Amino acid sequence: MSDLLTGLNPEQLSAVTWPAKSALVLAGAGSGKTRVLTTRIAWLIQTGQVSPAGVLAVTFTNKAAREMQTRLGAMIPVNVKSMWIGTFHGLCNRFLRAHYRDAGLPSTFQILDSADQQAAIKRLLKSLDVSDEKFPPRAVQNFINGNKESGVRADTLSAHDAYTKKLIELYAAYDAQCQREGVVDFAELLLRSYEVLSRNAALAEHYKSRFRFILVDEFQDTNRLQYAWLKLLAGRDNALFAVGDDDQSIYAFRGAEVGNMRSLLADFGIDGPVRLEQNYRSAGNILTAANALIEKNDGRLGKNLWTEAGEGEPIRLYDAYSDGDEAEFICDEVKALQRDGWNLADIAVLYRSNAQSRALEHALVNAKLPYRVYGGLRFFERQEIKHALAYLRLIANPDDDNALLRVINIPARGIGARTVEGLQAASREQGVSLWQAACASGSGRAAASLGKFVLLIDQLRARSSNLNLAETVSLLLDDSGLKAMYEADKKESEERLANLDELINAAAGFFPQDPEQAVVEFLSAASLEAGEHQAEAGQDALQLMTVHAAKGLEFDAVFVSGLEEGLFPHENSFNDPKGLEEERRLMYVAVTRARKRLYLSSAQSRMLHGLSRYPIRSRFVDEVPGQLLHVLSATVKPLPVSHNTRAPWLDQPPPSRPSANLKGFAIGQSVTHAKFGLGVVIDAEGGGDDVRLHINFAEHGLKWLDLRYAKLSAA
DNA sequence: CCCAATTTTGTTTTT
DNA sequence: CAAAATTGGG
Numbered sequence: 001m002s003d004l005l006t007g008l009n010p011e012q013l014s015a016v017t018w019p020a021k022s023a024l025v026l027a028g029a030g031s032g033k034t035r036v037l038t039t040r041i042a043w044l045i046q047t048g049q050v051s052p053a054g055v056l057a058v059t060f061t062n063k064a065a066r067e068m069q070t071r072l073g074a075m076i077p078v079n080v081k082s083m084w085i086g087t088f089h090g091l092c093n094r095f096l097r098a099h100y101r102d103a104g105l106p107s108t109f110q111i112l113d114s115a116d117q118q119a120a121i122k123r124l125l126k127s128l129d130v131s132d133e134k135f136p137p138r139a140v141q142n143f144i145n146g147n148k149e150s151g152v153r154a155d156t157l158s159a160h161d162a163y164t165k166k167l168i169e170l171y172a173a174y175d176a177q178c179q180r181e182g183v184v185d186f187a188e189l190l191l192r193s194y195e196v197l198s199r200n201a202a203l204a205e206h207y208k209s210r211f212r213f214i215l216v217d218e219f220q221d222t223n224r225l226q227y228a229w230l231k232l233l234a235g236r237d238n239a240l241f242a243v244g245d246d247d248q249s250i251y252a253f254r255g256a257e258v259g260n261m262r263s264l265l266a267d268f269g270i271d272g273p274v275r276l277e278q279n280y281r282s283a284g285n286i287l288t289a290a291n292a293l294i295e296k297n298d299g300r301l302g303k304n305l306w307t308e309a310g311e312g313e314p315i316r317l318y319d320a321y322s323d324g325d326e327a328e329f330i331c332d333e334v335k336a337l338q339r340d341g342w343n344l345a346d347i348a349v350l351y352r353s354n355a356q357s358r359a360l361e362h363a364l365v366n367a368k369l370p371y372r373v374y375g376g377l378r379f380f381e382r383q384e385i386k387h388a389l390a391y392l393r394l395i396a397n398p399d400d401d402n403a404l405l406r407v408i409n410i411p412a413r414g415i416g417a418r419t420v421e422g423l424q425a426a427s428r429e430q431g432v433s434l435w436q437a438a439c440a441s442g443s444g445r446a447a448a449s450l451g452k453f454v455l456l457i458d459q460l461r462a463r464s465s466n467l468n469l470a471e472t473v474s475l476l477l478d479d480s481g482l483k484a485m486y487e488a489d490k491k492e493s494e495e496r497l498a499n500l501d502e503l504i505n506a507a508a509g510f511f512p513q514d515p516e517q518a519v520v521e522f523l524s525a526a527s528l529e530a531g532e533h534q535a536e537a538g539q540d541a542l543q544l545m546t547v548h549a550a551k552g553l554e555f556d557a558v559f560v561s562g563l564e565e566g567l568f569p570h571e572n573s574f575n576d577p578k579g580l581e582e583e584r585r586l587m588y589v590a591v592t593r594a595r596k597r598l599y600l601s602s603a604q605s606r607m608l609h610g611l612s613r614y615p616i617r618s619r620f621v622d623e624v625p626g627q628l629l630h631v632l633s634a635t636v637k638p639l640p641v642s643h644n645t646r647a648p649w650l651d652q653p654p655p656s657r658p659s660a661n662l663k664g665f666a667i668g669q670s671v672t673h674a675k676f677g678l679g680v681v682i683d684a685e686g687g688g689d690d691v692r693l694h695i696n697f698a699e700h701g702l703k704w705l706d707l708r709y710a711k712l713s714a715a
Numbered sequence: 716c717c718c719a720a721t722t723t724t725g726t727t728t729t730t
Numbered sequence: 731c732a733a734a735a736t737t738g739g740g
Contacts, residue, residue, distance in 0.1 A: 060730070089730055114729080186730055253728065255738045358731090375729085409716095416716045435727050528730075548728045570727055586728080609726065 004043055004075060008036075015274045016040045016240065017398055019211070020049060022234070022268040024219070024261060025243040028305040029290070029592035030281025030554065033243055036215055038068050040241065042075040044213055049487065052078045056211040056233065057085040060218045062352040062529040062676055064552060068217070068277060082209070088226050089186055092193040093524055096184075097517075102203065103196050106182040107395045108520050111527035117141060117185045119401055124174055127428060135170065143167045149188035149223045149255035151194065181401050181433065182393045187225070194229045210234045218243030218552075219264070228530040231267065240268060246301045247294050250548060250586050252578070261301065279305045281554050283312025286598050289624045290357055290591045296623055297581045314630035320603040323356075323562075327363035329601065329632075330559050334369060334542060337557055337597075338444035346556040348543040350590050352568035356561065357544055359607075364542065372397065374545035380530040384486065384496040385503055389526055391476045396519045399433035407436075411485035422446065456480065469518045470508035477504070547590045558594035560587075564615035583662065587620045600624070670715035 005013060012032055015025045016039045027033035041057060044050045059065045065087055072106065084091060093111065096103050112120060121137045121144075147157065154172035159165045179186060184192060197204045213371070214234055219242035223231070234240040242264055249258045279287055287307050294300070316333075321325035330349055337347060349360060352644030354376045362372045379385060387410055393403035409415045428435040436452050441447040454663065462480060464472040477483040477500055486493045486500070510525070512518040530590040562568055568587070591598060602617045665671065669681045 062730085087730065189730095250728075251730090254730080355726070355731095412717065414716065418716080531730090546728065567727095572727070582728095607731075609724095 001221065004039055004046065008032075008039070009278055009279070011274065011276050012036050012039075014532070015276065016043055016044040019273070020239050022223060022240040022264075022270055023242070024264050024273040025241070025274040025276060026261075026303055027243050027245055028303055029245065029248065029589070030279040031305070032069070032274035032280060033276065034067065034217070034552075036063070036276065037215055037241075037243055038071045038075065039569060041068075041072055041213075041215060045078060046076055050081050050213050052080075054210060054212045055083060055085075055215070055425070056091075056213070057083070057215045057687065058217065058230075059085075059087055060202055060221055062087055070321060083527070085497065088229070089189050089528055092229075093528060095193050096196075097187065099196060099203065102200055103192050104179075105184070105192070106397065108182065108395055110183045110400060110403075110520075111189065111380070111524055112178070112185045112399060112402070113527050113530060114141075114186070115386075116183075116402055116527075118407075120177065120183075121182075122171075122225065123323065123401070123405070124177055127424065128170070128173060130166070130170065130198075138416075140167065140170055140174075143172050145187045146255065147171065148185075148191045149225050151191060151225045151228055153191075166655040177401075181399055182397050182664060183400060183402065190225050194225060194232065196234050197229075204232065208212060208238065212238050213572050214238055214240045216240070216242045216244075218248075220246050220249040220261060221251045221256045222259050222260050224257055224260075225255075227260045227263065230327055233671075234268075240264070243609055247303075247585055248551065248589050250418060250551065252582050272577060273301065276306055277303050279307045281305065281595055282592060283309050283594075283596055285311050285313065285315055285628045286591060286594050289315055289598070289628050290588055291419070292625050293591065293620065293623050294588045297584055299374065308614045314598045315624060315628050317629050317631045317633070318599065318601040319631075319633040320601060321357045321605070323603045323606040324363065326561060326601050326607055327359045327604040328367075330360065330370060330561065330599075331363050331367035333559075333599065335367065342556060344540045347559075348545065348550060348553070348555040348557070348593065349559040349561060350545060350547050350550050350585075350593065351561050352547060353562075354546060356567075360544060360561070369542055370539055371542040372539075373543055374543065375549045378530040379502070379506075380526045382496075384482070384499055387482055388473065388500060388503055389523060391457075391460065391480050391482070392473065392519060393523060394435075395464055395476070396434040396456050396523065397597070398457060399594045401427075404434050407480070407482075408453060411481045413453065413481075415446070415453065419446040419449065423450070426574060454548070462605045464519075469510060469512075469522055470504050472519065472531070473504050473507045543687060546679070547586050551589050552595050553674070554593055554595055556595045557597040557599070558599060559599040560590045562606070563600055563618035563621050564606065565618055566613070566615050567606070568618055568620070584620065584623075633635060665712070665714070671712050672715045673712055 005016065008016060009032075010036070015023070015036050018040070025033075025036065027036065037057070041055055044055070045052055050429055055184050057065075057068060059068060065085055069083075072078070072083075072085075073080045084094075086094070096109070097107075100107050100109065111185070118137050118141055120130065121140050125132050125135060125137065125140070144326055147153075151367070154168050154175060157168045157171070159168060175188075178188065211233055214230065216230065221244075230240060242261075244261060246258050246261055246624060249256060252258070261273075265273070282290070284307055291305060316328070318329050320329055334344070334347060337346060350359065351360070357373055357376060361371070361373065387407055389709055390406040392405040393400045394407070398404070405420070423441070425520065426441070427434050430437065430440075432440075435454075435457075438450045441450045460472075460476055463475060483497070483500060486496045490531065506685060507522060510518070510522050511519040514521070547560075565571075569580055569583035573583050600621055602615075602621065604614060606613050606615060667680055670678065671681060672678055
């Protein structure tokens, strides 16, 4: 046991060897959080306090779960695969598969990802003849998921206004549709598990007496439902060991509640958090910058990271001419780092939104630098893959209307919009799935085409019963005509065909728990871990990803790009202080990814949906103490700009802007408007005659004004 | 019914 | 600048 514990600092040691009761570990960035978590599991098992089967460990990403398994396997001889280590969603899926009858689900139930869910909602709106103008599918989706994440079903909701009433009705209808089709969305996995456990006392008791030790990673990201689920499983007697960092809470937009950390202390009678404050990752200057940034936030649990490492290098700052210029700068620096012996794989370029990778990728291709983009459109989300998986879904469960609609006419087989509409009408009338309606269709041209499709799926199912997973996928690609369709298509089909081949490989490399259920398990895995599966992983390549995707990772050198008001912090967060604080935590996460060297970059002009924008530099750059910075760009000095006053951009006149013809106006200028009064120009877009200015009015707030119509004059 | 061309629309982050 | 939705000629 001494082996496990050597090298831990006193705080880490205290956390690892915490007695068999609940605890909250407040673990700063780079403080050895994952190590503490895995070492504790190993220690508990090695000291005989619990068997591997008595441990429940929950993470947020599949990557984190895998890492925990790998590290644990290296520490102690134990079959980590059989342990309950996984994401909330993965574990709930496992639970529901085991208890599908109690959950009222078919054994073959499938999981809808976000896009599938949205398609299902669109279809629902159409079938109920609800205007998607008034009820945007996106809004309905948010309503449903928001409520599910709070543990609330439609039948317990009520409202006085007609609009909300309709939303509740849609929520109920959506759940009914999913139930009919045998599918569950992400939030449903959790809610359904929770309901099964809370209704079935015997079952709950079984799991409670089994999981004596429950460990949760990234606890700050749990939502209400997840916390309720944990409380249910922990009961009174089990030890809930939660590790988290309120400063790294960046998922409030999907229901995460940092407040769960305080609730945990109260609900489980924990005296106070154990703090891990020594940082082993970053050089001093980087840490100082991070601490200075996060200090601007209110209501923190509070902690101050420190390091024994020296100051290290200054933080490099570059204010580029344009997004293209910024990308070129990054390429040049990366090449220089490479010449100095840095590994590309240890260098990351981070950005706020996925769309920003475009300009970067363009420059990287020109510079002939190998790179790897994480996130974005992931393998299992590509259209050709989703088409193929839809056939696979139909083999497993033909009542999956989503899947059927997706491929019933792909490739084209004479089943057009009219036929599909007829099918939908029939299914609604008879209260059966589209598949059943298709099976029952009579005679005629349309019915003949439908019959052929039904035959195709039936034959695929029959023939696949003797085949393994990879053979099944291969068969379906051939027999459905999907492969032939992409082969016939001349351009851009090459990559798609390669992806389809890769899908066969993925199937061949998939090892199900229960071989009988290989198809069902494979489909679940595809929904739950849509990404990760990307080719050319081995190569030494520059790492590109969003800041969100970078959480939990670390790199020798980090570029935080696109540091502009409106982008980072994102403009959607401007109106709400909570949102702005979340953006700042995001910046904190970005900065603390770096071990040795940190670059902050911004651009003075950026293309956004086809138009140029001229944003100002992000307030977050100004929140980094100036003495830590080393400015690389010639044009701008990193002088602090206050963002707290009403007319913030006046005390520092911006540099003259290239190619920004704003009809005599400039960013930072004070203006008056006949109706809105006094304001400050903070952003602009367009060019030539079509120029729009973003103005912060003292009385009326933020407005976009079109210079062709707005009566604006200099103040 | 099919396909291509055109218009419209929209954009944060993700399990 | 894309993807998605819509239209119109075969």
